[in-house]
Amino acid sequence: MQVNEKKPLIVAFCCNWCSYAGADLAGNNRLAYPADVKIIRVPCSCRVNPMFILRAFQRGADGVIICGCHPGDCHYTSGNYFTRRRMAMLFSMLDYLGIEKERTRVEWVSAAEGAKFAATMNDFAEKVAALGENKRLEDLRCKR
Amino acid sequence: MQRIGVFVCWCGSNIAGTVDVQAVSEALKLEPGVVFSTNYQYMCSQAGQQIIKDAIKEHKLTGIVVCSCSPRMHEATFRKTAAAAGLNPYMVEIANIREQCSWVHKDVPTGTEKAIILGKAAVAKVNLNAPLTPGESPVTKRALVIGGGIAGIQTALDIADAGFPVDIVEKKPTIGGKMAQLDKTFPTLDCAACILTPKMVDVAQNEKIRIFSYSEVEEVKGFVGNFDVKIKKKARYVNEDVCTGCGACTEKCPQKKVPNEFNLGMDNRRAIYIPFAQAVPKVATIDPNYCTMLKTGKCGVCSKVCTAGAIDYKQQDQIIEEKYGAIVVATGFNPISMDKFEEYAYSQSKDVITSLEFERLTNAAGPTAGKLLRPSDLEHPHTIVFVQCVGSRCENCAEKGKEYCSKICCMYTAKHAMLVRDKYPDTEVYVFYIDVRTPGKNFDEFYRRAVEEYGVHYIKGMVGKVTPEGNKLKVQASDLIMNKQVHIDADLVVLAAAIEPDKSARPLATMLTASMDTNDFFTEAHPKLRPVESPTAGVFLSGACQGPKDIPETVSQAGAAASKVIGLLAKDKLTGNPCIASPNEQMCNGCSSCERVCPYGAITYVDKEFRMPDRTTLMRRVAQVNPAVCQGCGACTVACPSGAMDLRGFASAQIIAEVDAICK
Amino acid sequence: MSHGNNNLKEELLRISGVNPKKCMRCGKCSATCPAYDEMEYHPHQFVVMVEEGNIEPLLNSDSLYKCLTCFACVERCPRGVEPAKLVEAVRLVATRRQGANHLKPDDVPGKLDEDLPQQAIVSAFRKYTK
Numbered sequence: 001m002q003v004n005e006k007k008p009l010i011v012a013f014c015c016n017w018c019s020y021a022g023a024d025l026a027g028n029n030r031l032a033y034p035a036d037v038k039i040i041r042v043p044c045s046c047r048v049n050p051m052f053i054l055r056a057f058q059r060g061a062d063g064v065i066i067c068g069c070h071p072g073d074c075h076y077t078s079g080n081y082f083t084r085r086r087m088a089m090l091f092s093m094l095d096y097l098g099i100e101k102e103r104t105r106v107e108w109v110s111a112a113e114g115a116k117f118a119a120t121m122n123d124f125a126e127k128v129a130a131l132g133e134n135k136r137l138e139d140l141r142c143k144r
Numbered sequence: 145m146q147r148i149g150v151f152v153c154w155c156g157s158n159i160a161g162t163v164d165v166q167a168v169s170e171a172l173k174l175e176p177g178v179v180f181s182t183n184y185q186y187m188c189s190q191a192g193q194q195i196i197k198d199a200i201k202e203h204k205l206t207g208i209v210v211c212s213c214s215p216r217m218h219e220a221t222f223r224k225t226a227a228a229a230g231l232n233p234y235m236v237e238i239a240n241i242r243e244q245c246s247w248v249h250k251d252v253p254t255g256t257e258k259a260i261i262l263g264k265a266a267v268a269k270v271n272l273n274a275p276l277t278p279g280e281s282p283v284t285k286r287a288l289v290i291g292g293g294i295a296g297i298q299t300a301l302d303i304a305d306a307g308f309p310v311d312i313v314e315k316k317p318t319i320g321g322k323m324a325q326l327d328k329t330f331p332t333l334d335c336a337a338c339i340l341t342p343k344m345v346d347v348a349q350n351e352k353i354r355i356f357s358y359s360e361v362e363e364v365k366g367f368v369g370n371f372d373v374k375i376k377k378k379a380r381y382v383n384e385d386v387c388t389g390c391g392a393c394t395e396k397c398p399q400k401k402v403p404n405e406f407n408l409g410m411d412n413r414r415a416i417y418i419p420f421a422q423a424v425p426k427v428a429t430i431d432p433n434y435c436t437m438l439k440t441g442k443c444g445v446c447s448k449v450c451t452a453g454a455i456d457y458k459q460q461d462q463i464i465e466e467k468y469g470a471i472v473v474a475t476g477f478n479p480i481s482m483d484k485f486e487e488y489a490y491s492q493s494k495d496v497i498t499s500l501e502f503e504r505l506t507n508a509a510g511p512t513a514g515k516l517l518r519p520s521d522l523e524h525p526h527t528i529v530f531v532q533c534v535g536s537r538c539e540n541c542a543e544k545g546k547e548y549c550s551k552i553c554c555m556y557t558a559k560h561a562m563l564v565r566d567k568y569p570d571t572e573v574y575v576f577y578i579d580v581r582t583p584g585k586n587f588d589e590f591y592r593r594a595v596e597e598y599g600v601h602y603i604k605g606m607v608g609k610v611t612p613e614g615n616k617l618k619v620q621a622s623d624l625i626m627n628k629q630v631h632i633d634a635d636l637v638v639l640a641a642a643i644e645p646d647k648s649a650r651p652l653a654t655m656l657t658a659s660m661d662t663n664d665f666f667t668e669a670h671p672k673l674r675p676v677e678s679p680t681a682g683v684f685l686s687g688a689c690q691g692p693k694d695i696p697e698t699v700s701q702a703g704a705a706a707s708k709v710i711g712l713l714a715k716d717k718l719t720g721n722p723c724i725a726s727p728n729e730q731m732c733n734g735c736s737s738c739e740r741v742c743p744y745g746a747i748t749y750v751d752k753e754f755r756m757p758d759r760t761t762l763m764r765r766v767a768q769v770n771p772a773v774c775q776g777c778g779a780c781t782v783a784c785p786s787g788a789m790d791l792r793g794f795a796s797a798q799i800i801a802e803v804d805a806i807c808k
Numbered sequence: 809m810s811h812g813n814n815n816l817k818e819e820l821l822r823i824s825g826v827n828p829k830k831c832m833r834c835g836k837c838s839a840t841c842p843a844y845d846e847m848e849y850h851p852h853q854f855v856v857m858v859e860e861g862n863i864e865p866l867l868n869s870d871s872l873y874k875c876l877t878c879f880a881c882v883e884r885c886p887r888g889v890e891p892a893k894l895v896e897a898v899r900l901v902a903t904r905r906q907g908a909n910h911l912k913p914d915d916v917p918g919k920l921d922e923d924l925p926q927q928a929i930v931s932a933f934r935k936y937t938k
Contacts, residue, residue, distance in 0.1 A: 009806070009807060011803060011806055011807070016216075020214075020216070021216060023243065023244055024214045024216060024217075024240075024243040024244070026243075026248060027214075027242065027243030027244055027247040027248050028243060028247070030247055030248065031248065032248050032249065032250065033248055035245075035249045035254045035255070035257070035258045038258070038261060038262065038265070038806045039240070039244050040265070040799065040802050040803065040806070041215070041240075042778070042794060042799065043723065043776050043777055043778055043791070043794055044777040044778055044779070046777055046778060046779040046782060047777065047778030047779075047781060047782065047791060047794055047799075048782070049781065049782045049796060049799075050782070051796070051800075052796075052799055052800060052803055055800050055803050055804070056803045056806075056807055059803065059804055059807035059808070060807050061803075061806075061807050072671065073670075073671070075670070075777075076679075076743055076775060076777035076779070077659060077667065077669070077679045077743040078659075078743050078779075079743070079777045079778075079779050082741060082779050082782070082783075086782065118248070487840065487884055533834070533886070537832060537834075537886060537887075538886040538887075539830065539886065539887040539888050545886065578832060578833070578834040578835075604835070605834070605835040605838075605839060606834045606835045606836035606839045607836075607839055608836055608837075608838070608839030608840025608841070608880075608884060609839070609840055620839060620840070621839045622835040622836070622837075622838035622839035622844075622850075622852070623835075624833065624835040624838075624852065627850070627853075629838060629839065629841070629844040629845060629850075
């Protein structure tokens with residue numbers, strides 16, 4: 001095991017209309033953030049099933065972040081409100097299971113906030129890295 | 145098993161500068177399902193697209209992954225490329241290795257490593273892609289406008305102008321709405337009737353427009369492009385096609401004591417009436433609550449004086465069924481009730497009036513024929529107090545007022561104050577305000593003129609109490625600048641009542657499955673970018689039903705709504721987004737969880753027959769998604785407790801495959 | 809701008825349960841106040857001054873005892889700020905500061921006159937029962 005050398009693995013779910021565009025804007029402006037962050041595009045943050053997050057942790061992710069449109073700006077009117085409530089529930093359960101609250105986050109990033117996207121990812125990656133590797137939910141059967 | 149082709153783009157040096165594209169294409173060649181992998185300088189160029197087309201044919205590809213810029217940039221391009229080569233366009237996935245990789249990471253090993261992972265995730269997703277075909281639905285080329293005020297009138301005229309038939313449904317006997325009741329309009333002070341009535345005549349004469357007056361929408365079914373609407377035409381006991389609007393009946397009717405709602409009850413009309421001289425349609429209506437003939441069967445005067453023979457006491461409500469492609473809501477507003485504001489003595493004194501009543505008092509066609517006389521004794525008032533924000537910006541008194549700013553009051557109060565000082569310079573006019581809000585073209589100049597040229601006394605503060613005493617109204621108020629309490633003996637007090645959406649809006653929103661805010665204003669699809677569309681496809685918003693608005697704003701929104709309707713009706717067929725929710729009927733238990741979270745009302749339930757293993761059949765309630773209405777947000781997929789609901793193009797299995805690929 | 813007595817301000821807000829930030833400066837409380845002319849500081853000033861932490865002048869003012877606690881301002885305030893509760897809280901703080909009372913029980917009978925509303929006497933006594 002190369003515990004100390006392993007870079008943290010962060011899965012970011014970004015909604016297609018705001019946050020994914022925000023991530024693109026961060027790219028356009030060449031605002032660097034750690035390569036540990038891997039983005040998965042979803043139509044709306046409300047498409048993120050808690051199952052996906054559990055799966056990510058099971059497969060060895062060290063942090064999961066969900067980005068959506070700002071409250072009131074959802075392309076689908078109310079999707080991010082669902083996200084906010086669902087994730088509040090899920091994160092408190094994960095906390096109970098021993099996945100620290102710093103490993104999970106919901107953040108609102110608009111299509112105009114490239115700088116905020118990069119700053120958020122830098123901050124999140126830093127916090128996750130400080131916590132070290134996450135093995136709490138890891139499914140060893142999946143280990144290669 | 146899919147046969148997947150991977151195409152890695154250099155994007156000149158944009159990608160190739162930080163990502164070893166050769167290494168990426170070689171690494172991805174080893175992924176399950178990948179049968180072909182290459183890289184090229186500019187995939188989006190003509191030559192690059194040709195490489196993709198050739199590979200699809202040569203290697204019989206069933207899916208492709210393009211590792212390039214953001215899908216927001218070129219997904220559509222590559223989908224077209226795939227379609228041109230005979231591949232279903234939804235079998236294309238993009239791995240974003242430019243904006244989200246090469247541009248944000250500095251060194252080649254890191255960039256290459258991440259690009260490979262992103263490519264693997266895209267390959268994993270394509271492996272589970274299925275060909276999708278967007279649904280098509282026809283468009284009924286006719287629009288419905290609900291509400292015949294200035295908003296509805298303008299929308300209908302603009303749609304008809306583009307050549308599409310329009311129906312206006314108005315619940316009152318005439319179109320015209322609130323604007324017909326106004327005297328002058330700010331900030332130019334032209335008379336409301338002079339600019340509105342020609343438009344009403346245009347509506348009446350336009351061959352493309354039908355007016356269903358004295359009618360209400362009863363039922364709405366269907367979806368964008370295909371609404372089935374039932375309209376109830378209330379019995380007016382007058383044959384509309386025969387009535388000439390001569391008005392003989394309205395002069396002879398013996399029932400004279402009916403409060404005239406057009407003048408807000410400040411004078412009386414007959415039981416058979418035409419609301420005002422310029423009404424459209426100019427047809428009499430019998431008020432069944434007051435007509436002696438309808439109530440007791442004895443009278444019939446109107447029928448005797450009608451030379452056209454238009455009176456029909458046996459007329460029944462009529463249901464009209466019609467198909468529409470688009471629906472525009474223009475239900476407008478009403479001032480709120482002042483009954484609960486006891487401190488202003490509205491219900492105690494006839495001389496405490498609302499601003500709309502004031503409009504009628506100064507209108508030449510109003511109860512005082514345009515002379516400003518106080519309602520109680522018809523004397524000329526010498527001191528008038530205007531109170532702003534009555535019921536507006538009221539946070540804790542939800543049962544009395546409204547939390548929002550009603551927006552139009554500052555301007556119409558300035559207008560009233562100015563007009564009074566102009567016509568009757570011997571009158572002292574006081575305006576009590578919290579803030580004067582005049583953001584609009586020539587608005588602040590207008591308000592300043594009221595103060596500087598017309599000498600209206602604007603006092604920063606609120607009126608606390610109005611007490612009728614003798615023939616005076618004792619007004620107790622605070623002057624915050626002078627820091628004193630002021631007492632004014634007023635002859636007339638005018639309350640700038642907050643405005644609220646019309647009461648018919650809430651049941652209508654339910655029928656249309658259009659969403660509303662807590663104040664019963666219709667919600668727009670996007671507060672900035674789609675302000676005239678409802679989130680429900682095919683439903684558009686015009687005027688004050690969406691939020692407080694003055695006339696210029698209403699007219700511009702009405703035109704915008706019309707242009708959206710024209711854009712919709714101009715299409716012969718609507719092509720849907722194929723990435724929509726779809727339920728697995730075997731797993732669905734009919735619990736309604738998905739229906740409740742759907743912001744579009746796209747989900748309905750049907751009873752379906754299922755064959756059981758023992759050859760019996762079972763009726764079960766299962767969810768059904770309307771492909772023309774679903775926008776593909778996926779809220780339902782997470783709400784579904786049995787996992788029956790899934791989203792095409794972003795299926796749970798696909799996203800999990802991506803997660804797995806990233807986390808390997 | 810802040811006059812800085814934040815501890816006292818916090819205490820007042822806690823006792824009264826009032827949030828002065830909700831005030832939109834319309835002055836309806838002062839417009840409706842029947843004791844306005846008697847007061848040095850008016851209801852809307854109580855709200856503003858407490859928000860600024862400028863509380864000492866209020867504690868030393870007669871206005872505390874001129875308030876009839878009729879709650880007209882509470883009833884009429886469009887934003888639910890409840891100025892009378894704030895006045896009462898200031899009054900309470902003044903009472904708790906021993907010896908800072910403006911009104912001694914013994915002085916009350918001497919101040920009574922025909923025109924004094926019953927409610928004023930009741931509220932004047934009320935503070936001694938706290």
